[in-house]
Amino acid sequence: MTAQHRVEFDFEIEFTNGGGIQGQGFRLDIDGDDIDDAALVDYIVRDLRLLMVGPARILGKRIIAEAHKRNRPAGGRSRAIVELSHVVADGTVTYPGLPAPRICDFLSRERSRELYAHGTEFQIASIDMVANTGTYVDSPFHRYRDGKDLAQMPAEAFADLEAVVVRADHRRVRAIDAGYFRDRELRGRAVLVHTGWDEHWTRPSYAVDHPHLTADAARYLRDCGVRLVGIDSMNIDDTRGRERPVHTLLLGAEIPIVEHLCNLVVLPDDGFRFSALPPRFAGVGTFPVRAIATLRP
Incomplete structure (x- = not known):
C-alpha cells in the first residue's frame, strides 16, 4: 500500500x-x-x-x-479540471491548406533588458495565424454573413455548460447519424462527440477520411435544443464534398461548434460541465479556445 x-x-x-x-x-x-x-x-x-x-x-x-x-x-480539490484543447506551437498544422501559425518574439527578453531596470525583463509574443487554428469554436458569423460574431455571442453560450459525451469509435463508424444521440438527455446541454480521432493530431492522416456528423444528426441535435456541439475530429462535417450541412444547421440555430477537441476518452458520459471561451473579437466567427471539462467530486 x-x-x-x-x-x-x-x-x-x-x-x-x-x-x-x-x-x-x-x-x-x-x-x-x-x-x-x-x-x-x-x-x-x-x-x-x-x-x-x-x-x-x-x-x-x-x-x-x-x-x-x-x-x-483527489488532490484536495472540490473539482477536477480536464484539458480538452490541443497545444498550438509555432508551425502546428491544424487544417491542410491553411497556413500554420508563426509564433515569435515581438519583444525579446534580451531586448527588454535595455528598456527596464536591472533585473527586470519581459517577453511580448507576436502571433500570426488564421482563426481556424488548434481547438477552436465556430459562431454563426463563420457561416452566415448576418450571424452573430464572437463579440455578439453571450459568454453563457460557451461557458459552464452541463455536458454529455456521446461515443462513436472511428474504428467502427465515420458518418455519425442521429441514432447515436437517441436515448440520451440532450436538451440544454453541450454534446461532445468522442471518436478517438485526436490520436491522429499533427499527422497527415488527421485530415483523411475523418469521422463526422450527418445532416440528420445535426437536425436532431438542433431540434433537441442542445446548447453546443463539439467533436474530437478534423471537422464536424464531411469534407469530401463541398456542402457543409452540419455547420449550416447548427450555426443557423445559434448553436456553437467546437472542433479539434482532445482527451474526451477520460471524461465520464455525463455529470460534468464544459467551457470553451473565445476572445470577444468583432467581425470574427472562429477563434481558438482553451476547452476544459469540470468534473464533479
Whole structure:
C-alpha cells in the first residue's frame, strides 16, 4: 500500500474588509508527499468557506507520514479540471491548406533588458495565424454573413455548460447519424462527440477520411435544443464534398461548434460541465479556445 501523508502547518489570513484569522497546528490529508503553499491556502479558504480573503501566509509547514483522517476528493480539490484543447506551437498544422501559425518574439527578453531596470525583463509574443487554428469554436458569423460574431455571442453560450459525451469509435463508424444521440438527455446541454480521432493530431492522416456528423444528426441535435456541439475530429462535417450541412444547421440555430477537441476518452458520459471561451473579437466567427471539462467530486 502507498504511504499516506498529512501536512501540519500554521497559517495567517487577512481579510480585505479588515481583521483576520490564525491557525496553529492545522493538519490536512494530502496526496503524495508534498504540497505547495498556494494549494494550502486554497484548501483553507474552501474548507472554512471564507470570504473577502486577502493576503495569506503559511508558516512552519512540515510533512508527516500518517494515515488520512477523512475521505476527500483527489488532490484536495472540490473539482477536477480536464484539458480538452490541443497545444498550438509555432508551425502546428491544424487544417491542410491553411497556413500554420508563426509564433515569435515581438519583444525579446534580451531586448527588454535595455528598456527596464536591472533585473527586470519581459517577453511580448507576436502571433500570426488564421482563426481556424488548434481547438477552436465556430459562431454563426463563420457561416452566415448576418450571424452573430464572437463579440455578439453571450459568454453563457460557451461557458459552464452541463455536458454529455456521446461515443462513436472511428474504428467502427465515420458518418455519425442521429441514432447515436437517441436515448440520451440532450436538451440544454453541450454534446461532445468522442471518436478517438485526436490520436491522429499533427499527422497527415488527421485530415483523411475523418469521422463526422450527418445532416440528420445535426437536425436532431438542433431540434433537441442542445446548447453546443463539439467533436474530437478534423471537422464536424464531411469534407469530401463541398456542402457543409452540419455547420449550416447548427450555426443557423445559434448553436456553437467546437472542433479539434482532445482527451474526451477520460471524461465520464455525463455529470460534468464544459467551457470553451473565445476572445470577444468583432467581425470574427472562429477563434481558438482553451476547452476544459469540470468534473464533479
